[in-house]
Amino acid sequence: MNHQLQHGDTAPFFQMTDQNNECITLEKYRGRKILLAFFRNSACALCNLRVHQFIQRYPEWQQQGMEVIALFESPEANLHRYVGQQNAPFSLIADPAAEIYKLYSVETSEAKTKATLSQPGIHQKISDQVEAAGFKLTPEEGSNFNRIPAEFLIDEEGIVNVAYYGSLITDHLPFEIIERFAAGK
Numbered sequence: 001m002n003h004q005l006q007h008g009d010t011a012p013f014f015q016m017t018d019q020n021n022e023c024i025t026l027e028k029y030r031g032r033k034i035l036l037a038f039f040r041n042s043a044c045a046l047c048n049l050r051v052h053q054f055i056q057r058y059p060e061w062q063q064q065g066m067e068v069i070a071l072f073e074s075p076e077a078n079l080h081r082y083v084g085q086q087n088a089p090f091s092l093i094a095d096p097a098a099e100i101y102k103l104y105s106v107e108t109s110e111a112k113t114k115a116t117l118s119q120p121g122i123h124q125k126i127s128d129q130v131e132a133a134g135f136k137l138t139p140e141e142g143s144n145f146n147r148i149p150a151e152f153l154i155d156e157e158g159i160v161n162v163a164y165y166g167s168l169i170t171d172h173l174p175f176e177i178i179e180r181f182a183a184g185k
Contacts, residue, residue, distance in 0.1 A: 004105045005163040011036070011154045012103040018091035019084050024069060026158055033066040034154040035178060038106045040147040040169065042074040042082040043140035045130035050172060052133055055088055066182040071095050073144050082140070098144070106150040107165065113146045116168040126170070153181045
């Protein structure tokens with residue numbers, strides 16, 4: 001595994017195409033804050049739930065000068081088939097070769113996946129949460145089941161303010177931290 005990013009690091013440059021066939025680079029968002037989120041795969045019910053939560057908060061975040069870029073370790077066709085059905089108002093990027101994941105040192109961990117799945121009652125808890133939001137536990141053929149999510153808050157100058165590497169597949173940056181960052185606090 002490469003060096004995990006830290007507060008104060010320059011966010012690594014990338015150039016990819018999003019779900020709307022727009023070229024996405026960090027330079028495009030210079031002068032705006034960014035929430036850069038790395039998800040497991042486009043069929044992941046927990047990931048779809050998190051995207052749903054982002055969509056609900058996005059209008060306020062956008063007013064505060066923050067954009068969202070969400071990456072999935074999935075082929076583009078799967079991106080459109082699964083998470084793309086939510087019609088996110090922000091960029092969704094298919095990165096099936098995990099090129100950007102490698103740049104940001106987003107890890108794959110069988111141990112963290114097993115630790116997640118061994119938590120008492122986790123299967124029912126996950127099922128209840130995702131089904132309440134209208135999502136189903138759907139496997140994505142060929143996906144990296146052991147991918148661990150990560151989220152980064154990047155400031156207007158392209159500097160990492162927060163680098164959050166999940167400790168479990170259910171672990172994400174708390175919304176309170178994202179909202180303080182979006183509000184400039």
